Amino acid sequence: MKVTVIGTGYVGLVTGACLAEMGNHVVCLDVDERKIRVLQDGGIPIHEPGLEAIVQRNAAMGRLQFTTDVAQAVAHGTLQFIGVGTPPGEDGSADLQHVLSAARSIGAHMTDYKVIVDKSTVPVGTADRVREAVAQELARRGVDVAYAVVSNPEFLKEGAAVGDFMRPDRIIVGADDERAVLLMRALYASFTRNHERLQLMDVRSAEFTKYAANAMLATRISFMNELALLAEKVGADIDMVRRGIGSDPRIGTHFLYAGAGYGGSCFPKDVKALVRTGQEYGVKLRVLEAVEEANDLQKHVLGRKVVEHFGEDLAGRTFALWGLAFKPDTDDMREAPSLVVVDDLVRRGARVQAYDPVATEQAQVALKGVPGVSFVDSAQAALAGADALVIVTEWREFRSPDFDAMRAALKQPLVIDGRNLFEPALLKAHGLEYVAIGRSQANGARSA
Numbered sequence: 001m002k003v004t005v006i007g008t009g010y011v012g013l014v015t016g017a018c019l020a021e022m023g024n025h026v027v028c029l030d031v032d033e034r035k036i037r038v039l040q041d042g043g044i045p046i047h048e049p050g051l052e053a054i055v056q057r058n059a060a061m062g063r064l065q066f067t068t069d070v071a072q073a074v075a076h077g078t079l080q081f082i083g084v085g086t087p088p089g090e091d092g093s094a095d096l097q098h099v100l101s102a103a104r105s106i107g108a109h110m111t112d113y114k115v116i117v118d119k120s121t122v123p124v125g126t127a128d129r130v131r132e133a134v135a136q137e138l139a140r141r142g143v144d145v146a147y148a149v150v151s152n153p154e155f156l157k158e159g160a161a162v163g164d165f166m167r168p169d170r171i172i173v174g175a176d177d178e179r180a181v182l183l184m185r186a187l188y189a190s191f192t193r194n195h196e197r198l199q200l201m202d203v204r205s206a207e208f209t210k211y212a213a214n215a216m217l218a219t220r221i222s223f224m225n226e227l228a229l230l231a232e233k234v235g236a237d238i239d240m241v242r243r244g245i246g247s248d249p250r251i252g253t254h255f256l257y258a259g260a261g262y263g264g265s266c267f268p269k270d271v272k273a274l275v276r277t278g279q280e281y282g283v284k285l286r287v288l289e290a291v292e293e294a295n296d297l298q299k300h301v302l303g304r305k306v307v308e309h310f311g312e313d314l315a316g317r318t319f320a321l322w323g324l325a326f327k328p329d330t331d332d333m334r335e336a337p338s339l340v341v342v343d344d345l346v347r348r349g350a351r352v353q354a355y356d357p358v359a360t361e362q363a364q365v366a367l368k369g370v371p372g373v374s375f376v377d378s379a380q381a382a383l384a385g386a387d388a389l390v391i392v393t394e395w396r397e398f399r400s401p402d403f404d405a406m407r408a409a410l411k412q413p414l415v416i417d418g419r420n421l422f423e424p425a426l427l428k429a430h431g432l433e434y435v436a437i438g439r440s441q442a443n444g445a446r447s448a
């Protein structure tokens with residue numbers, strides 16, 4: 001099939017590359033000339049495991065092209081995917097200017113039937129606005145061309161995006177046009193050959209499903225983070241509690257990890273946007289408001305643990321910081337908890353020696369102008385002369401460190417772990433003091 005994808009960020013690029021991998025002919029369009037140049041040269045502008053190889057292979061086969069030429073891109077695909085960014089606006093609602101401008105571009109150039117597919121995360125009702133934007137352009141041109149607008153939200157996780165797209169657990173399609181449904185079914189047939197995974201529904205329910213999924217996952221995390229605070233006080237271990245409840249199939253094991261707070265391009269933005277939609281319609285989403293508040297507080301949990309140990313004044317102190325990206329296997333720094341941790345430390349006069357396996361460049365941009373932060377190129381180098389180690393992101397290479405070398409390098413044998421990577425007893429055996437999240441055993445609290 002002929003497919004056009006507008007936007008070459010995470011969602012757009014993964015969609016375009018994976019659809020090409022299944023034999024479709026895909027043209028990816030972006031207004032950012034720099035990005036398109038990188039892609040035309042065989043590179044990718046983001047860090048995403050496995051993606052570069054797929055891009056290169058399909059570009060070489062001529063199935064995947066990149067362009068800034070709007071007319072050419074719109075002419076190409078019967079299916080026009082919109083995968084542009086929807087950043088939060090001032091009031092927390094999703095900013096739709098890029099989505100609507102993509103819609104207008106399609107309306108301005110289309111000459112035959114198109115299925116316009118909203119893949120970006122967009123609030124309920126956006127498909128109607130996209131339909132209107134296209135209609136206005138057609139009216140302006142004085143032409144009458146048939147088209148359908150479909151909602152097909154993306155559920156991929158950064159760092160696992162290719163696998164999530166190629167082996168989806170569900171494909172949500174919101175559509176009310178029969179021809180569009182046939183085309184969407186045909187496009188996704190290769191991904192769902194052995195098991196029917198495509199769920200067809202009305203457009204608004206599809207749009208809502210995306211927010212509901214992310215809001216539910218964020219809720220689980222904030223819920224566990226709050227329970228972790230209490231676990232420390234009552235002398236329980238949240239990791240034991242996680243296992244204990246996760247084995248109940250009604251609860252399930254995923255997304256129950258207490259930590260330093262959730263970040264990224266989706267959860268913070270989507271929770272805010274859903275709360276905002278609720279306000280617009282006069283429905284107060286109390287649970288989600290609390291989810292957001294709890295997460296904002298949770299991002300300070302590591303800073304607070306440092307202060308509990310060293311006092312408010314951190315002048316003259318240096319902290320090793322492991323992990324800057326908002327989660328492992330990505331270089332994405334959007335809403336990363338590390339930004340709050342660094343601020344909590346340097347604001348009190350400390351210096352930070354930070355190491356991240358891939359996000360250093362992005363972090364340098366995000367932390368530009370923040371005094372007292374230096375970036376080193378190995379986990380061990382971050383430890384040299386530091387008062388203590390603070391772990392913010394659970395990269396695999398942090399999971400089995402040389403504890404003896406760690407103790408030797410640190411001024412105080414103290415590890416403050418925001419991702420509960422280790423068995424407290426193991427660190428104790430290596431002569432390290434271990435402070436984790438929600439683990440009284442590690443944090444030394446006593447049960448009553």
Ligand code: UDX
Binds near residue numbers: 155157159
């Ligand atoms: C998320 C959704 O998972 C995905 O379906 C959607 O399409 C986009 O948003 P992503 O933002 O890439 O994906 O990352 P995810 O793996 O979901 O993690 C989000 C944040 O939650 C990270 O900061 C992570 O560290 C945190 N997290 C996750 C926890 O703190 N605890 C957990 O148990 C799981």
